[in-house]
Amino acid sequence: MLIIFQELTKNFEQSLLASLIKNDKKEEFEDLRKNLITQSSKEEFGDYQCNICLVLSKIYKKNPRDIASDFIKKLNKNKRILDLCKDLEIAGPGFINIKLKDEILIKEIKLNIKCPRAGVPLSSNNVKDRLPDKVVVDFSSPNIAKEMHVGHLRSTIIGDSISRIFELRGYQVLRINHIGDWGTQFGMLITQLKDLYANNLKEIDQIKISDLVEFYKSSKKRFDNESEFQERSREEVVKLQSGNTESTAAWNLLCNQSRKEFDEIYKSLNIKIKERGESFYNPFLKSVIEELDYKNLLVEDQGAKCVFLDGMTNKEGKPLPLIIQKKDGGFNYATTDLAAIKYRFNKAPDGDDASRIIYVTDHGQSNHFAGVFQVAKKANWIPENCQVDHVPFGLVQGIDGKKLKTREGDTIRLKDLLFEAVRRAKEDLLERLKNENRYETEKFILNTSRVIGIGAVKYADLSQNRITNYQFSFDKMLSLNGNTAPYLLYTLVRISGINRKNDLIDESKHSISLNYEHECEWRLIRKLLKFDEVIISIEKDLMPNRLCNYLFELCQTYNRFYDQVPILKEEKYKKISRLKLCDLTEKTLKLSLELLGIETLERM
RNA sequence: GCGCCUGUAGCUCAGUGGAUUAGAGCACCUGACUACGGAUCAGGGUGUCGGGAGUUCGAAUCUCUCCAGGCGCGCCA
Known part of the structure; x- marks a missing residue:
């Protein structure tokens, strides 16, 4: 009904403008046209409502009901309004209720029956001879050598849904998996790999991901406790960054092992996403520093290169820096994120030519993104008419209101969580079949419980306002009644x-x-x-x-x-x-x- | 200490400045099957919208302040 809404708005605007001109208040028009018509707050009031007369009453210093009555007289002379509306009614202190004609609604229903998108229009940028605008949606983003957990679930589900909505509207959507495939942690991982497998890198093909998680923990433990190991790990980072063959091979092995596990999860969730990890931006990091330096934004502080942020302070009340280059010369995630913004907005072939970038991460990263966006703006890396959005979401909590954990206090693995949802859905289904004396094939049972289980997990998450923390409960999401x-x-x-x-x-x-x-x-x-x-x-x-x-x-x-x-x-x-x-x-x-x-x- | 977010019915939550009555679901009670799948529908009642102040013709919604909770806060991502 969007088109009708727009048409109504247009015709109401004409009447408003005429009224303002007559009363010598034309300058108010731009302000007043915002939200001129809105959806009715209650069904019984009609389809739409217009509240402008109450605002006009202050400007004109007249009774709002009288203004409304004049307004309706004027609108009733408008042929298009007469075509669309059953009646325009003054209500309460001076609201105008708008009720559409039955035949207009039926006409719309007929159009929607024919429309493959059930009435959703393509975005206005979708014109002939031109590619539609491109939207980058950055979501999921697990880390190499770590297993996916519930934290990744929200990002993955919300990011996927946002992507699908933009696709329906006819945008080009680039779904990006900004996986953690680079950084200092690889120093310790590769060092551990080399220690355990004595330089025979071919053998580690046998490693399974659950081993890899243990492997991450053990190398972290050594890194935290053994200074000699720490030292070698740092050297390993340098080797990796300089492209050493052996280190790169080890890195690739670690990435491939993780990738297999991620793909399994994405397959069960039916997620399509393009992997483009942090390492992709390595060639562009240096120019981030150079350009910030050239634009006089870079300040050296305690050996690190930073951009100081407006309106943000640290514990001592001093301006907070965004560190772009560490004192050891290394780059960090702020550097990568800035390089990514530049790349994504850049024209092809050296960029994505995006018009909007959407980041779906937990709320804990809000400050980080606020800082990164601020620096990107200062450096002029966000082109005109382009937009960056951080889409934050809250924690996943257990039924006790605390961060979701296993009974042993460990992070819950996504794989286990999805399996459990499907298992419970199957249990419910079998119970029902028994009660109803129904017989179904094994194939039906497996597919039905899979669709219900996975669907329940996704819907429970998506149906919550993403900003707030979300209480995870199998019983609620699988309930047969309610908003499930x-x-x-x-x-x-x-x-x-x-x-x-x-x-x-x-x-x-x-x-x-x-x-x-x-x-x-x-x-x-x-x-x-x-x-x-x-x-x-x-x-x-x-x-x-x-x-x-x-x-x-x-x-x-x-x-x-x-x-x-x-x-x-x-x-x-x-x-x-x-x-x-x-x-x-x-x-x-x-x-x-x-x-x-x-x-x-x-x-x- | 600073920053961001949250606070709405017993519980879980919607709520896009507007109408005497702020909405759902769950839970609880009462009805409706000769039916198109009753996994449904109809009815039943709860609220200092965290407190206070301000802006406004009008505030759950905007501003300020206080209280409570969560998360983050210099070289991890």
């Missing part, structure tokens, strides 16, 4: 059930007239037509939980419709009208779940 993945999936199963039993031949090719009278039908129609506005709001604010809220409301609205309105038993034309609503609900649901990265089922 199983409830949504069940709604789809009900629609599939109708389609299976429907013996009416599809006559959609003929132009049929749709007719609605029941309150539940109109509620469903209005809910279906809000889909595009939800997607647009997520594109702006990067809050996938709004899609989940919408989906849950859509399912509730559909289930009421399903409960109170017979479909298959009706006479032909009513039946067709109602089946069309089922079709569009199904399409919107499937598309939305796809945007959340959740698979769907016909039966469950």
Whole structure:
């Protein structure tokens, strides 16, 4: 309904401008046109509302209801408004309620039935003869030689969903896995590797990732306790950075081992992402320093090269530096992140030519990104009309409200967590089959529990406002009622059930007239037509939980419709009208779940 | 100490400056199956929106301040 909303806004703006000119207040227009029309705060008020008359009453020093009445008179002379609106009504102190005509809503429904994106428009930059804008989404980002844990789960799921939403809108999306494949920790890892495998680098092909995690711990322990080991580790970093063949081979082995494990997780989560780790930016680090120095932003402090940040202080109240080059000459993550910003905004072939970069990391890195973005702005590395966003998210907590850990106090491995979700989903399913005396094949059982288990984990995470900490509970996410993945999936199963039993031949090719009278039908129609506005709001604010809220409301609205309105038993034309609503609900649901990265089922 | 974030019903949370009544879900109680999958639907009631002040015609929402909690704070990422 976005197009109608825009058209209404345009026509209201014309009337507003005319009114302002008449009252000699034209200069207020730019301010007042913002949010001129909004969605109704409550369903019973209509489709949209306009609150401008209360603001005008202060400017004109007149009664707001009188202003509203004049405003409506003017609008009623506008042919387009008359075409779209059933009536314009003054309410309360001077609000204008806008109710759209039934035939306009039906027309929109018909358009959405035909539209593969269920009414979501392509972004305005999507024009012929030009590539659409490119958005870089930087998410997931596990570290080499460490196993993925729940912390990576949120980044991965949220980043994937944001990527899918931009893809639907027609942007070019570059999903980047900025994995931790470089840095000082490799000194100790490679040194340990060499100690244990006595320079025979071929043997370590046999190492499995769980060994590698132990291996990380043991080398960290040695690094912390043995000064001789520490010294050799530092030398190893230098060797690696200078491209020593043996060190590079060891590094590659470590990376490949980890990569296998990551890919397994991404496969089970159905995540597509391009690996481009920190090491990718190594050739560009030097020029970051040089350019900052050239622009007089670089300050040497205690041997390190820094840029001091505005508005941020350290424990002593002194300005906080962003360290770009350590006193030993090494680079750190700020350097890499700056090089990455430069590269991503640069034109091809030496860059990605992005127009927006989105970072999905935990909230703990907010300060870091604020610093990096500030320096990038100072250095003029963020081009005009381009945008960087940090999308922070809170901790994953256990049911006790503390950071999620195993009973032994260890970090929970993502692999184990996903396995457990699927295992519980299967247990529930088997129990249900038994109670209902149903028989299903092993293949059905495996697939259904996989879709429900993984879907539940994803949905539980995405349906929360990402800013707040999130309480992880298998029982809640797998619950069959409430705002959960199983409830949504069940709604789809009900629609599939109708389609299976429907013996009416599809006559959609003929132009049929749709007719609605029941309150539940109109509620469903209005809910279906809000889909595009939800997607647009997520594109702006990067809050996938709004899609989940919408989906849950859509399912509730559909289930009421399903409960109170017979479909298959009706006479032909009513039946067709109602089946069309089922079709569009199904399409919107499937598309939305796809945007959340959740698979769907016909039966469950 | 400083910075960022959070504080809304018993619990978990939505809430995009606007309408006498601030919304969901869970949990609890009562109804509705000769049905298109009842994994559903209908009804039932809770709130000093952490406290205080300010801006405004109007504040859960914006500003300030205080309180509580989380995270971060110089060469790890």
